[in-house]
Amino acid sequence: MPNYYYNIQEGELLAQVANGNEKAFEMLINRFSDILGAYIFKLTHSKEITEEIVQDVFLKIWNARHTLPAVTNFQAWLYIVSKNQAISALRKVIRERAGKELISHNLWSEEDNSWEDEKLSAIEMAIAHLPPQQKKVFMLSRHEGLSYKEIAAQMHISTETVKKYLQIANQSIIAEVSGAISTGLLIAILKNF
Structure with missing residues (x-):
């Protein structure tokens, strides 16, 4: 070359x-x-x-x-x-x-392949129940891959507020879905959702 x-x-x-x-x-x-x-x-x-x-x-x-x-x-x-x-x-x-x-x-059983869909649906439902600002912060972080600083700039809030919203959103989702999924698996899924 x-x-x-x-x-x-x-x-x-x-x-x-x-x-x-x-x-x-x-x-x-x-x-x-x-x-x-x-x-x-x-x-x-x-x-x-x-x-x-x-x-x-x-x-x-x-x-x-x-x-x-x-x-x-x-x-x-x-x-x-x-x-x-x-x-x-x-x-x-x-x-x-x-x-x-x-x-x-x-x-x-081999016939019951709906487990994955049910769990993901439960998480998506829990996300849908979040207050608008928390939901937006969660989606920008998890789906868009934006940093706290980028989210703060886009939403015109502080990085500490972004961090707090994300923490509260995670806790809310875990509380809502905890009966359906083990906490360890749920935390792993949320980190990568």
């Missing part, structure tokens, strides 16, 4: 990737895969899941490369995309583990 790709500025590199330049995309992967891998590993604590997520993130980037010129801070954008991908992967792992746990304890 020519030195040109190593010395190219991020904006130009993204523009070249957006135009379908595979060498530029390879350089983008070389520049960011280790940083991204370290970040994802902190979230997943699994080398296997981390590798899968990193590959999925770069595949998504390539498939949506036409949107790259609009990205002003690629590394921050990359972290948001990868965090969302990690959350999805962790949800899948939690669901699989919860299902295996139930099967191993003979708590459901």
